[in-house]
Amino acid sequence: MSVAVLGAGAFGTALAVALSASGPVTLWGRRIGWRGENPHLPGVALPANVTVTDRLDDIGAPILLIAIPAQALAGFLGDHAAALDGRALVSCAKGIDLGSGRSPAGMLAAACPAATVAVLTGPSFAADIARGLPTALTLACADADAGLRLQHALATPALRLYRTTDVTGAxxxxxxxxxxxxxxxxxxxxxxxxxxxxxxxxxxxxxxxxxxxxxxxxxxxxxxxxxxxxxxxxxxxxxxxxxxxxxxxxxxxxxxxxxxxxxxxxxxxxxxxxxxxxxxxxxxxxxxxxxxxxxxxxxxxxxxxxxxxxxx
The missing domain is CATH 1.10.1040.10 (N-(1-d-carboxylethyl)-l-norvaline Dehydrogenase; domain 2)
Structure with a gap:
């Protein structure tokens, strides 16, 4: 199942690198002024099966990892929610929106009512993930069956995912x-x-x-x-x-x-x-x-x- 990561900062890039161990990954960024190596993630070369793009409309992956900072997410959804709806949206942001008081998953659910919303969170640094160092994270999804499918789709040998239905707590x-x-x-x-x-x-x-x-x-x-x-x-x-x-x-x-x-x-x-x-x-x-x-x-x-x- 194809996967795309939206947000080409250090963490989004690291996730794309890690997930490429299981197959092709698309990495989207609004303004990408680099090729081959993200300056925010020095020493980590992008694998050949990571495609970098600034064209969101061209991404058809059914699973989208949203690595947009929490305080920038409202603006991003205001521009792109229609293009995201109906897919599995996995929030990778950590924060609470100042304007609405909502969590990232809450914002995604409100903007994309037909989407399956999940959360990927836990103790991790971008550099560790990108270098393939062992990392364990929580994957939270209120829909237990959808969470199980996402767990299997996103886990890699170095990225171990533990599942929960408690999205709020995670x-x-x-x-x-x-x-x-x-x-x-x-x-x-x-x-x-x-x-x-x-x-x-x-x-x-x-x-x-x-x-x-x-x-x-x-x-x-x-x-x-x-x-x-x-x-x-x-x-x-x-x-x-x-x-x-x-x-x-x-x-x-x-x-x-x-x-x-x-x-x-x-x-x-x-x-x-x-x-x-x-x-x-x-x-x-x-x-x-x-x-x-x-x-x-x-x-x-x-x-x-x-x-x-x-x-x-």
């Missing part, structure tokens, strides 16, 4: 871990140490689980690859853009504005949703304040430490 795990990774990076950047980072990650995971449960997710999902697994990776590695952004915040340093940091926008969206729904999310609220420049790292940490003592 998506929120992937979105919220970026927020906590920023907080963890800020603690390291400010010189607060690994013990402080461990506390932030642990309490941050409690926030993730609390928010996801309030939105109908299954508790076990957050304890899996798409939640805890992704959080561990993103909050501990300098390969993570969200962690590096947090480190820069903690150091009071600038950060490359051309680098996509999904957790910054997600923190703002989550803080608004949590306040509306009465869900306690102190770390996420402070990350939103840091990302917007309303508070500094010292003030944020002082506010966390001043919270009332409580049972774990």
């Amino acid at each position: 998506e929120l795990g992937g979105a919220l871990k970026n927020v906590i990774a920023i907080a963890a990076g800020a603690a390291i950047g400010a010189g607060l140490g690994d013990s402080a980072r461990a506390a932030i990650v642990t309490r941050g995971f409690a926030e993730m689980a609390r928010f996801a449960a309030a939105r109908g997710a299954e508790p076990d999902t957050l304890a899996g690859l798409s939640g805890l697994g992704d959080l561990i990776l993103t909050a501990t590695s300098a390969q993570s853009r969200n962690f590096r952004f947090g480190v820069a915040l903690g150091q009071g340093a600038g950060f490359d504005p051309t680098v996509t940091v999904e957790g910054a926008a997600t923190a703002r969206a989550v803080a608004a949703l949590a306040a509306r729904d009465g869900v306690e999310m102190p770390i996420s609220a402070l990350v939103a304040g840091l990302a917007e420049g309303r508070i500094g790292v010292k003030q944020a940490m002082d506010q966390l430490l001043a919270r009332p003592l409580k049972e774990e």
